[in-house]
Amino acid sequence: MNRRNFLKTGMLGAIMAASPISLSAIGEATKPVGKSGRLNLSFQPYELQLRHAFNLARNQRTTTPGVQVQLEYDGVIGYGEASMPPYLGENVASVTEFLSKLDLSQFSDPFRIEEIHEYMESVAPNNRAAKASVDIALHDLLGKIMNQPWYKIWGLNPEKAPNTSYTISYNADPAEMRKQIEETSPYKVIKIKMGLDHDKELVEAIRRVTDTPICVDANQGWTDKNKALEMCHYLADKNCLFVEQPMDKEAIDDTAWLRERSPLPIIADEFMQRLPDVRRAAQAYDGINIKLMKSTGMHEAYKMAVLAKSLGMKVMLGCMTETSCGVSAASQLAPMVDWADLDGNLLIANDIFDGMKIVDGKVTIPDRPGIGVVPLA
Ligand code: MG
Numbered sequence: 001m002n003r004r005n006f007l008k009t010g011m012l013g014a015i016m017a018a019s020p021i022s023l024s025a026i027g028e029a030t031k032p033v034g035k036s037g038r039l040n041l042s043f044q045p046y047e048l049q050l051r052h053a054f055n056l057a058r059n060q061r062t063t064t065p066g067v068q069v070q071l072e073y074d075g076v077i078g079y080g081e082a083s084m085p086p087y088l089g090e091n092v093a094s095v096t097e098f099l100s101k102l103d104l105s106q107f108s109d110p111f112r113i114e115e116i117h118e119y120m121e122s123v124a125p126n127n128r129a130a131k132a133s134v135d136i137a138l139h140d141l142l143g144k145i146m147n148q149p150w151y152k153i154w155g156l157n158p159e160k161a162p163n164t165s166y167t168i169s170y171n172a173d174p175a176e177m178r179k180q181i182e183e184t185s186p187y188k189v190i191k192i193k194m195g196l197d198h199d200k201e202l203v204e205a206i207r208r209v210t211d212t213p214i215c216v217d218a219n220q221g222w223t224d225k226n227k228a229l230e231m232c233h234y235l236a237d238k239n240c241l242f243v244e245q246p247m248d249k250e251a252i253d254d255t256a257w258l259r260e261r262s263p264l265p266i267i268a269d270e271f272m273q274r275l276p277d278v279r280r281a282a283q284a285y286d287g288i289n290i291k292l293m294k295s296t297g298m299h300e301a302y303k304m305a306v307l308a309k310s311l312g313m314k315v316m317l318g319c320m321t322e323t324s325c326g327v328s329a330a331s332q333l334a335p336m337v338d339w340a341d342l343d344g345n346l347l348i349a350n351d352i353f354d355g356m357k358i359v360d361g362k363v364t365i366p367d368r369p370g371i372g373v374v375p376l377a
Contacts, residue, residue: 036073036074037073037074037108038073038104038105038107038108039071039072039073039104039105039107039110039138040071040072040073040104040105041069041070041071041099041102041104041134041137042069042070042072043067043068043069043070043095043096043099043133044067044068045065045066045067045068045092045096046066046067046068046323046352047063047064047065047066048063048064048065048066048083048321048322048323048348048350049062049063049348049349049350050062050063050064050321050347050348050349051346051347051348051349052347061086064083064084064085064320064321064348065083065084065091065092066081066082066083066084066092066322066323067081067082067084067092067095067096067099067130067133068080068081068133068323068325068352069081069082069099069133069134069136069137070137071104071110071134071137071138071140071141072141073110073141073145076141076144076145077141077144078136078137078138078139078140078141078142078143078144078370078371079136079137079140079325079353079371079373079375080132080133080134080135080136080137080138080140080297080325080329081132081133081136081322081323081325081326081329082095082129082130082132082133082293083129083293083320083321083322083326083344084129084293084320085320085321088128088129088293088294088320089126090126090127090128090129090130094127094130095127095129095130095133098123098124098127098130098131099130099133099134101123101124102119102120102123102134104116104134106119107119110138110141110142110145111142113135113138113139113142113299114299116134116138117131117135117296117299117300120134120296128273128274128293128294128295128296129293129294131296131297132292132293132295132296132297132326133297134297135292135296135297135298135299135300136292136297136298136325136326136329136371138297139297139298139299139329139332139370139371140329140370140371140373141370142370143369143370143371144369144370146369147369148369149332149365149366149367149368149369149370149371149372150298150329150332150370150371151332151333151334151335151365154302154332154333154336156332156333156335156336157335158334158335158364158365159335160334160335161331161334161335161340161362161363161364161365162334162337162338162339162340162362162363163187163188163189163340163361163362163363164187164189164340164341164342164343164358164361164362164363165187165189165190165191165215165339165340165341165343166184166186166187166189166190166191166343166346167190167191167192167193167217167341167343168180168181168183168184168190168191168192169192169193169202170192170193170196170197170198170201170202172198174205177202177205178205178209181205181206181209181210182209184210184212185210186358186360186361187212187358187361188212188213188361188362189212189213189214189215189241189339189361190206190210190212190213190214190215191214191215191216191217191341192206192214192215192216192217193217193218193219194216194217194218194219194221194222194231195218195219195220195221195222196221199231200234203234203235203238207238211239213239213240213241214235214238214239214240214241215240215241215242215243215244215339215341216235216240216242216243216244217243217244217245217269218231218243218244218245218246218247219244219245219269219270220245220246220247220248220249220270221246222246222247223247223248225247225251225254225257225258228246228247228254228258229258229261229262231243231246232246232258232261232262232263232264232266233263235264236263236264240264241264241265241339242264242265242266242267242286242287242314242316242339243262243264243265243266243267244267244268244269244289244316245267245268245269245270245271245289246258246266249268249270249271252283252284253284255284255285256283256284259284259285259286265286265287265314266284266285266286266287267285267286267287267288267289267314267316268281268284268285268287268288268289269288269289269291269318271284271285272288272289272290272291272294273294273295274294274295274296274300274304275295275300275303275304275307278304278307278308278311278313279307279311281308281313282308282311282313285313286313286314287308287313287314287315287316287338288304288308288313288314288315288316289316289317289318289341290304290305290308290315290316290317290318290333290337291317291318291319291320291330292319292326292329292330293319293320293322293326297329298329298330298332298333298371301330301333302333302336305333305336305337306336309336314338314339315336315337315338315339316337316338316339316340316341317330317333317334317337317339317340317341317342318330318340318341318342319341319342319343319344320344321344321347321348322344322345322348323345323348323351323352323353324345324351324353324354324355324356324373325352325353325355325371325373326344326345327342327344327345327355327356328353328355328356328365328366328371328372328373329371330342330356331355331356331363331365331366331372332365332371332372334363334365335365340363342356342358342363343358346358351376352375352376353373353374353375353376354366354373354374354376355371355372355373355374356372
């Protein structure tokens with residue numbers, strides 16, 4: 001199905017099939033014809049095409065599986081999304097199976113966010129991206145009903161949204177490497193992946209071209225705590241802001257040892273999933289990276305940000321490869337965080353929404369209700 005048909009017609013059929021509209025519910029007499037007073041969930045797989053292949057150690061990936069979700073209530077539609085990079089353990093089959101089990105038509109009040117999450121947890125554990133897709137659609141729907149974007153509902157100042165980082169990786173070809181570095185010029189922070197060979201070569205190549213601050217994601221790649229500490233000192237001299245997940249997520253004692261000595265903040269990513277992980281992270285990390293596809297969406301992500309800040313921790317906001325739907329949902333939280341890594345929609349070639357923009361390197365939240373997206377026709 002092409003994206004136009006999916007967004008404009010296909011979903012309506014699915015809505016009808018998943019949950020027939022009923023006008024027999026209590027109170028319907030006062031409602032205009034066609035308003036069901038019930039939540040109707042529908043969904044459709046949508047594969048994300050990557051602009052540039054991800055080169056991994058053993059293979060190459062050119063797509064990310066995704067599922068697009070719509071939640072309808074009284075004619076208002078909220079949009080949501082699940083993105084499933086393979087390493088997180090969810091896929092199109094698991095997400096559609098989970099969503100098929102949900103009966104959201106039992107909720108006549110869409111504002112029962114807490115109860116809807118409790119219900120989703122009761123249906124099956126895990127399935128975090130699947131739950132996030134419903135949560136995002138629900139927030140979009142509620143924001144539209146209230147006619148306000150979520151940053152306003154949360155009382156946040158959009159001016160306080162940080163710059164986003166833009167990720168580049170090592171390339172053995174010096175000309176290609178230089179081209180990649182020059183492409184980061186619109187951004188105020190460059191994120192680099194480390195933990196492989198060539199870590200220092202990559203930093204030196206960047207510093208030959210630009211003084212732009214860098215942040216480093218080691219993706220658990222540093223195995224020796226003394227070498228990790230040496231890298232932190234080296235990076236501190238290279239205008240690095242922080243180091244994300246330097247060591248294995250299970251190496252809590254070594255990470256705590258490193259945190260005590262590192263001149264740079266140490267941020268948890270692979271270690272982090274959901275709210276209970278925030279207190280655990282406080283033992284060994286200076287901050288956390290929150291991603292909606294791991295946190296089950298915006299509701300819990302907000303709680304995680306509040307808890308982390310109350311514990312004096314730094315907060316970073318990340319994403320997967322996502323359309324502007326998921327990234328715009330995340331951007332609503334941006335004024336609460338210290339750093340953002342919201343480049344997921346820039347990495348795909350087949351976005352189906354207009355939403356959050358990066359303006360002069362800064363996360364710029366759409367001035368529209370809900371999560372701020374409109375489907376691209
Ligand atoms: Mg990371």
